[in-house]
Amino acid sequence: MPTISDVAKLSGLSKATVSRVINNHPYIAKEKRERVEKAMKELGYVPNPSARRLRGSLTSTIGVIVPRIVNPFFSYLVNAIEQAAFKNNYQVLIFQSNENKDKEIYFLNLLKNRQVDGIVMTSIENDWDVIEPYTQYGPIVLCNEYLNKSNVPMVRLDQVKGAYIGTKHLIDKGHTKIAYCTGGLFAEDGKDKDRNKGYQQALEEAGLTLNPNWIFINKHTTEDGKKVMKQMMAMNDKPTAIFTGSDEIAAGVIIEAKEHGLKVPEDIAVIGFDDQPAAEMMEPKLTTIRQPINDLGEKSVEQLISLMNHKEAAVENVELPVELLVRDST
Amino acid sequence: MPTISDVAKLSGLSKATVSRVINNHPYIAKEKRERVEKAMKELGYVPNPSARRLRGSLTSTIGVIVPRIVNPFFSYLVNAIEQAAFKNNYQVLIFQSNENKDKEIYFLNLLKNRQVDGIVMTSIENDWDVIEPYTQYGPIVLCNEYLNKSNVPMVRLDQVKGAYIGTKHLIDKGHTKIAYCTGGLFAEDGKDKDRNKGYQQALEEAGLTLNPNWIFINKHTTEDGKKVMKQMMAMNDKPTAIFTGSDEIAAGVIIEAKEHGLKVPEDIAVIGFDDQPAAEMMEPKLTTIRQPINDLGEKSVEQLISLMNHKEAAVENVELPVELLVRDST
DNA sequence: TTGTACGCGTTATCAC
């Protein structure tokens, strides 16, 4: 592994000059620049990022923290971020927090140590109070997450509207008994609170009252969806439609419904969330809410880069629109 | 960002002693060790990985190169690798090559620069001749890839058997006209050559002759699957079954078949590959070949770690078994 | 058992 000194020696110039060539400084004699470049090529020289970082210069590297990479939503988001970063000559480090607080802290420390110039967080495990101190070492952008603190840049989706248009769509189809799944606890304040609001808003507007029996909390997976369907079938007063909160849950609901001879959407209408690839593979094809994942990634990177370049760039909050995709399950 | 000197100052000891504490050296007085630990906590000290790497010590970091993270096969594989690495106190850096040769080289250079101690490659874009030189800087393990060079550790699946048991299953079901999709060119030597072999072997054993019209090359996506189905319908002599090579392609075939009123498996039997989550969500549920992705990741990491620890550990080639999952599409 | 001093590869400062 050749170093800058090797290049200097081979080209018969000083380390300083070589460094200047590497970093595109002005005022270098054409002839010397070429000698350096030739030497670099000859030795297969590559600058050592550790040394650069240690020296204090920027690293052209940003980090992305995701909870679980196997979740398609996040793998698509990571991809979008990676593409956008690459366009801007940034390299991406991907971290999986596994919803673990300690791992999250570990990754944030990479900011402290200049391993990365900035971080995109697509989930938050720790309280903001413990994350906040890290912002002094470099910018942190919240992507798809949302906090009631004012000084954090956030890029996110209009979740209220997502749940609202989904529920509204079911109402427009004539449904009045609409079940609802949430990944959280259906609390005023907490996970998925925006979606809860959208759901309730649509109900209210239509003059429908919320039936607590039809609210399913802490649901995430296809298995959860199956369980939900089982529970609904055991009810005396059964819902005729369900807003599931994710395509996975929707899949479980549909599988279980068919298992028992129920027809979708005739007996039970189902609406998903995310528009994952599987949504189109199901039978019936799933009506769902599409989230502009690519925009989400792009805006986050833009935001981060501008923050990295001008320390005091305006902290901007971006809210992206979601979209209803009507297919065959409603 | 406090440094080792700050800790030394605060604890009233030397940098050397602090360093020893950090690295768990023997022969440190209990009392001093505690003073150091107290100081570290007090300052929120975290060692700077760049400095460590520069100094030449190992980094407890391994890199994983994947072609596209949005491909569920790879996101699950990355997850498996990450979990296994974490268990062994290794950190994982994930790189997406996007099937780009230059990006691959860029990542391999991180090995040269000691950014990572070793690399798991789950795909290979460049010729081995250009990758090989990098092995002198640290171990490279091929995971799910396969090369006819003897000195590279490889952990992979028995693809011959995968295609064989899939095709055999269709034959056992009474099919004699079995189409086949490959991601490659159906050449003797090249991408997917093992699967090609398995397919042909099963055919031969059953005394069936291969019909070139039923071989579809360069297929990868759900869209490709739809096209394949269209092509098959336009044939005079139509296959009654198809080995698709991936669950995505299988999904496309099934969607298109149903679109045209064909019944699966009565009119056309379909078998996938991978056992992705979507396989169970489809209607009919997809018969497919399950690959032991977790084992694949675990073995690769094991292999890599043993190579990193004992320079001259035995280069081991592991071949993992695949499994047929019979569901409703055949 | 502890401390001193050097070097890892790079870039910025200063002097020429």
Next chain:
DNA sequence: GTGATAACGCGTACAA
């Protein structure tokens, strides 16, 4: 325009 040189934070040989 170019070249010495110090400094970034750390780990280790050597000395004590």
